Amino acid sequence: NAGVTQTPKFRILKIGQSMTLQCTQDMNHNYMYWYRQDPGMGLKLIYYSVGAGITDKGEVPNGYNVSRSTTEDFPLRLELAAPSQTSVYFCASSFDRGDSPLHFGNGTRLTVT
Amino acid sequence: GQQVMQIPQYQHVQEGEDFTTYCNSSTTLSNIQWYKQRPGGHPVFLIQLVKSGEVKKQKRLTFQFGEAKKNSSLHITATQTTDVGTYFCAGRSDKLIFGTGTRLQVFP
Numbered sequence: 001n002a003g004v005t006q007t008p009k010f011r012i013l014k015i016g017q018s019m020t021l022q023c024t025q026d027m028n029h030n031y032m033y034w035y036r037q038d039p040g041m042g043l044k045l046i047y048y049s050v051g052a053g054i055t056d057k058g059e060v061p062n063g064y065n066v067s068r069s070t071t072e073d074f075p076l077r078l079e080l081a082a083p084s085q086t087s088v089y090f091c092a093s094s095f096d097r098g099d100s101p102l103h104f105g106n107g108t109r110l111t112v113t
Numbered sequence: 114g115q116q117v118m119q120i121p122q123y124q125h126v127q128e129g130e131d132f133t134t135y136c137n138s139s140t141t142l143s144n145i146q147w148y149k150q151r152p153g154g155h156p157v158f159l160i161q162l163v164k165s166g167e168v169k170k171q172k173r174l175t176f177q178f179g180e181a182k183k184n185s186s187l188h189i190t191a192t193q194t195t196d197v198g199t200y201f202c203a204g205r206s207d208k209l210i211f212g213t214g215t216r217l218q219v220f221p
Contacts, residue, residue: 035211040216041213041214042119042201042211042212042213042214043156043201043211044211045208045209045210058208090155090156099144099161099163101146101158101161102146102148102156102158102203102209103158104155104156104157105155106154106155107155
């Protein structure tokens with residue numbers, strides 16, 4: 001099992017550009033999450049999904065969109081990138097909402113200049 | 114809204130010294146999880162505590178969940194350089210909220 005796979009690992013965007021961060025998991029987990037981590041800070045939840053076709057906002061959803069067409073994939077879309085979106089983005093998955101631990105991908109380091 | 118705070122923010126210790134990080138929630142939690150993130154890495158799950166007053170050990174790591182289920186602690190005995198990283202608690206009530214993390218540096 002590869003676990004949670006994120007691509008790309010690094011990306012530099014110009015202000016106003018758009019991009020999609022890819023996330024896929026092969027553990028058949030129902031729950032998937034997107035977090036951002038600013039330097040020296042904790043993890044802030046952007047969006048999450050409890051299953052295919054269902055998504056919901058987290059703490060900091062503005063400027064982002066997600067979709068969940070399959071159990072495996074949970075892409076994060078940035079429209080009109082802004083410097084405030086410079087961060088490390090982590091995708092995670094879990095079997096359920098209750099007691100299951102989160103499995104994280106290796107992260108995408110995004111810089112918007 | 115639900116908030117989870119961790120102290121201290123940073124801790125520098127000499128190898129062999131003990132280390133403790135504390136986690137406090139503004140709301141009662143159904144469970145609390147602990148994660149470790151190595152520099153440049155991703156968070157990795159360490160343990161979950163569910164019961165009031167629960168204590169769990171993993172080798173030199175001791176995890177406690179408060180009686181009121183609003184606070185938790187992680188204690189490392191005799192730190193080693195391999196313990197370097199940031200330790201996060203994540204408390205679940207309505208949602209799973211991550212604490213701000215404690216960055217541990219261990220000097221040989």
